[in-house]
Amino acid sequence: MREIFELRDGDGAGRIGELTVPRAGVTVETPALLPVINPHIRTIEPATLESTFGAEILITNGYILYQSDEFRERALSEGLADLYDFSGAIMTDSGSFQLSEYGEISVTNAEILEFQRDIGADIGTPIDIPTPPDTARERAETELETTQSRLEAAESIDVGEMLLNAPIQGSTHPELRTEAARHAYGTELDVFPIGAVVPLMNGYRYAEMIEVVRAAKRGLGADAPVHLFGAGHPMMFALAVAAGCDLFDSAAYALYARDGRYLTVAGTDHLEDLDYFPCSCPVCAEHTPETLRGRPERRREELLARHNLHVSYRELRTVKQAIREGNLFELVERRARSHPAMVDGYRALLDDAETLERHDPVSKGTFFHLSAESARRPEVLRYHDRLERLSVAGDRVLLSAGENNSRFDETWRLRPPFGPVPPALSDSYPLTAERPERLDRAAYEAAAAGVSRLVEANPSVEFALAHWRWPDAALSALPEEIGVRRLGEEQ
Numbered sequence: 001m002r003e004i005f006e007l008r009d010g011d012g013a014g015r016i017g018e019l020t021v022p023r024a025g026v027t028v029e030t031p032a033l034l035p036v037i038n039p040h041i042r043t044i045e046p047a048t049l050e051s052t053f054g055a056e057i058l059i060t061n062g063y064i065l066y067q068s069d070e071f072r073e074r075a076l077s078e079g080l081a082d083l084y085d086f087s088g089a090i091m092t093d094s095g096s097f098q099l100s101e102y103g104e105i106s107v108t109n110a111e112i113l114e115f116q117r118d119i120g121a122d123i124g125t126p127i128d129i130p131t132p133p134d135t136a137r138e139r140a141e142t143e144l145e146t147t148q149s150r151l152e153a154a155e156s157i158d159v160g161e162m163l164l165n166a167p168i169q170g171s172t173h174p175e176l177r178t179e180a181a182r183h184a185y186g187t188e189l190d191v192f193p194i195g196a197v198v199p200l201m202n203g204y205r206y207a208e209m210i211e212v213v214r215a216a217k218r219g220l221g222a223d224a225p226v227h228l229f230g231a232g233h234p235m236m237f238a239l240a241v242a243a244g245c246d247l248f249d250s251a252a253y254a255l256y257a258r259d260g261r262y263l264t265v266a267g268t269d270h271l272e273d274l275d276y277f278p279c280s281c282p283v284c285a286e287h288t289p290e291t292l293r294g295r296p297e298r299r300r301e302e303l304l305a306r307h308n309l310h311v312s313y314r315e316l317r318t319v320k321q322a323i324r325e326g327n328l329f330e331l332v333e334r335r336a337r338s339h340p341a342m343v344d345g346y347r348a349l350l351d352d353a354e355t356l357e358r359h360d361p362v363s364k365g366t367f368f369h370l371s372a373e374s375a376r377r378p379e380v381l382r383y384h385d386r387l388e389r390l391s392v393a394g395d396r397v398l399l400s401a402g403e404n405n406s407r408f409d410e411t412w413r414l415r416p417p418f419g420p421v422p423p424a425l426s427d428s429y430p431l432t433a434e435r436p437e438r439l440d441r442a443a444y445e446a447a448a449a450g451v452s453r454l455v456e457a458n459p460s461v462e463f464a465l466a467h468w469r470w471p472d473a474a475l476s477a478l479p480e481e482i483g484v485r486r487l488g489e490e491q
């Protein structure tokens with residue numbers, strides 16, 4: 001058991017946790033956002049991140065500090081906390097990014113780890129090899145071996161109280177990601193960044209991003225804090241949290257601002273194109289897009305960065321509240337509607353409803369059936385499994401969308417997408433679901449699958465089904481032995 005990470009609440013594979021960072025003497029609530037601080041360009045001062053945005057943790061590049069004539073000695077003599085005037089936790093990166101960009105760096109794994117320790121980093125990182133998506137399997141494997149040996153080497157270095165990242169690589173090969181995660185989890189390292197996924201996010205390849213996360217999660221225990229490395233766009237926070245990610249870092253807030261881009265939970269807008277701000281953060285309340293465009297460049301960039309941070313932190317609070325209320329799937333569903341690629345991401349998440357089901361609480365708020373995807377949620381899967389174990393009273397049972405019928409020993413309600421519901425469970429979660437009157441076909445088909453499970457598990461019972469306007473696709477999926485009647489028709 002990793003004692004630094006404690007889980008408080010969960011929904012799907014999403015969770016609220018507490019990450020204890022001993023060297024900083026702080027506990028960080030997750031899901032958490034780590035704004036990226038570039039020591040040379042402090043778009044927003046770390047002290048402001050703390051006081052205005054409530055930042056509990058940030059990330060900066062240890063390799064940039066190591067190489068900097070301006071900051072290296074100061075970082076060593078003052079320590080990061082004083083250099084940045086920040087009292088929360090500070091994570092440092094190792095130069096892996098520079099390695100992947102420029103092909104070489106002028107420091108060894110041991111040197112950069114000791115440097116991170118010496119400047120007072122609270123969570124340090126060994127030099128891993130970030131293998132990009134779509135890399136041939138052989139190269140991905142070779143690079144992963146190097147990454148794994150760097151993690152093992154990191155174990156033997158005395159880093160004091162500094163926690164260590166154990167990056168998980170493996171490109172877009174799910175089995176390599178799982179193997180990498182299993183190996184990383186088996187080391188004594190503490191935090192698990194899933195690396196080299198930025199090209200997937202930039203390319204709107206959200207389904208593959210979720211597949212990479214799912215593959216990594218398969219190799220990790222539930223007590224492993226997971227960092228989706230380089231993920232800073234608020235539009236995918238809810239989706240990534242629902243897949244089990246706990247930490248995000250944002251360079252996006254500053255990089256996008258420099259480029260005149262305005263983040264929202266539905267995507268990215270250009271300040272140039274906006275007539276209205278769809279936000280009421282302090283920046284958007286005090287400006288119109290026109291007045292903001294009129295500000296001097298440096299000031300405009302800072303204000304845009306502030307908006308980008310406000311929307312990012314607000315989204316993480318929204319995600320946490322959804323976990324508390326047990327409606328994270330409903331939030332993911334809403335966010336997924338913002339872009340077809342997000343729909344793909346949501347569908348990729350639901351492809352693994354079985355794993356989600358293992359973590360999902362038994363009882364939550366009201367289940368909202370919002371689309372065909374809702375029929376694939378883990379709650380539906382769990383109820384279908386449960387149908388096999390429910391006891392059936394009597395020899396003749398009616399499954400009905402309408403009234404009870406005294407000619408049967410018992411009447412169960414038909415409730416798509418779940419299927420048949422016995423009287424004793426009609427008030428239990430998730431069977432109290434709110435559903436639209438005009439249900440999608442997927443809901444009826446899921447209900448038919450539920451009927452099949454019940455009928456198969458009770459071969460000696462005679463079932464009849466009275467439906468209301470079920471589509472043919474659902475009716476043809478029913479077991480042959482069941483008597484089917486449409487309500488309102490003569491018997």
Ligand SMILES: [Zn+2]
Nearest residue numbers: 279281284307
């Ligand atoms: Zn705003």
